Amino acid sequence: MIIDQEYRDVLRTLSEGSVNRRFDPYLDIDWDSADYQIDPKDPRWILPDDCDPLGAHPWYQALPEERKIEIGLWRVANIQKVGLQFESVLIRGMMQYAMRLPNQTPEFRYCLHEMTEECNHIQMFQELVNRTGQDVPGMRADYRATSHFWHLGAYLPVIFFIGILAGEEPIDHFQKDVVRRGDDRPAALLRTMQIHIAEEARHISFAHRFLREHVKRQTKPGKAVTSIAYPVIMRWLAGAIMAPPRDMAKKFGIPRQVMREAFWSSPKSQEMMRNYFGDVRMLAEEIGLMNPASRAVWKKLGIDGEPSRYRGEPHRAARPAA
Numbered sequence: 001m002i003i004d005q006e007y008r009d010v011l012r013t014l015s016e017g018s019v020n021r022r023f024d025p026y027l028d029i030d031w032d033s034a035d036y037q038i039d040p041k042d043p044r045w046i047l048p049d050d051c052d053p054l055g056a057h058p059w060y061q062a063l064p065e066e067r068k069i070e071i072g073l074w075r076v077a078n079i080q081k082v083g084l085q086f087e088s089v090l091i092r093g094m095m096q097y098a099m100r101l102p103n104q105t106p107e108f109r110y111c112l113h114e115m116t117e118e119c120n121h122i123q124m125f126q127e128l129v130n131r132t133g134q135d136v137p138g139m140r141a142d143y144r145a146t147s148h149f150w151h152l153g154a155y156l157p158v159i160f161f162i163g164i165l166a167g168e169e170p171i172d173h174f175q176k177d178v179v180r181r182g183d184d185r186p187a188a189l190l191r192t193m194q195i196h197i198a199e200e201a202r203h204i205s206f207a208h209r210f211l212r213e214h215v216k217r218q219t220k221p222g223k224a225v226t227s228i229a230y231p232v233i234m235r236w237l238a239g240a241i242m243a244p245p246r247d248m249a250k251k252f253g254i255p256r257q258v259m260r261e262a263f264w265s266s267p268k269s270q271e272m273m274r275n276y277f278g279d280v281r282m283l284a285e286e287i288g289l290m291n292p293a294s295r296a297v298w299k300k301l302g303i304d305g306e307p308s309r310y311r312g313e314p315h316r317a318a319r320p321a322a
């Protein structure tokens with residue numbers, strides 16, 4: 001594959017960024033400091049009502065404070081666990097992709113930087129999970145069982161990188177919402193999220209740039225398939241990442257209907273889901289993946305709406321496109 005100079009430059013800039021601005025989960029987080037101790041009675045574990053679909057549900061809001069804290073702590077720990085499970089799939093697939101690249105391919109160096117960072121993220125999130133003392137499973141059981149094979153998708157690199165973006169975007173979006181709230185959340189949680197957001201900016205830039213580069217080389221039929229696969233993978237993985245496993249409903253006696261509404265049948269939760277994807281809708285428009293058929297799929301899946309005007313734009317009052 002001929003790689004144009006501009007793409008080489010982007011990859012070099014991203015790689016140098018990984019060398020110059022990086023974090024270590026044990027050097028850069030003072031886990032043992034007083035501020036970072038995890039207090040299971042801390043009311044700051046209560047789920048926010050504006051960026052967590054369960055936190056926004058009236059059933060949760062009507063619970064006594066202690067119960068809200070208990071559920072909040074478990075859910076937060078579980079989200080970290082899901083994140084690290086996803087990162088491990090990413091590493092496995094990306095390694096397969098990178099090791100098939102010929103010598104002198106600039107993507108190779110950047111992919112290895114990204115995997116190094118993801119290894120650090122896994123350690124960072126697992127450390128946080130361990131310190132919460134919650135024995136959380138992470139993804140839903142069926143996803144957990146099949147996720148060992150997801151990395152095989154890397155034999156179709158465009159599809160696999162859509163999957164990478166589908167995981168990274170909702171997590172990043174959610175974390176930015178949490179960090180914007182500042183003091184309302186425990187310090188150890190905020191610190192891990194800040195570190196993650198800083199490094200994830202590079203990963204998301206790369207996934208966007210990778211797709212732009214590779215989709216433009218696809219044949220017409222290949223592009224047509226990609227345009228449909230893109231929203232399907234986005235919706236599927238967002239569900240895998242943001243919705244809790246059944247264990248949670250069982251453990252806390254959360255009624256089935258509440259779970260159904262929170263993930264994702266209530267208008268409020270649907271709006272949250274839609275908001276995860278402003279940036280990926282923008283990318284789809286830019287790289288020619290929006291066509292009448294794919295737009296219909298976006299709409300059917302409930303993730304249509306305005307594209308962001310620039311990457312990372314805080315969401316405007318998102319409304320589904322007419």
Ligand SMILES: [Fe+2]
Nearest residue numbers: 087118121196
């Ligand atoms: Fe990560």
Ligand SMILES: [Fe+2]
Nearest residue numbers: 118168200203
């Ligand atoms: Fe990442």
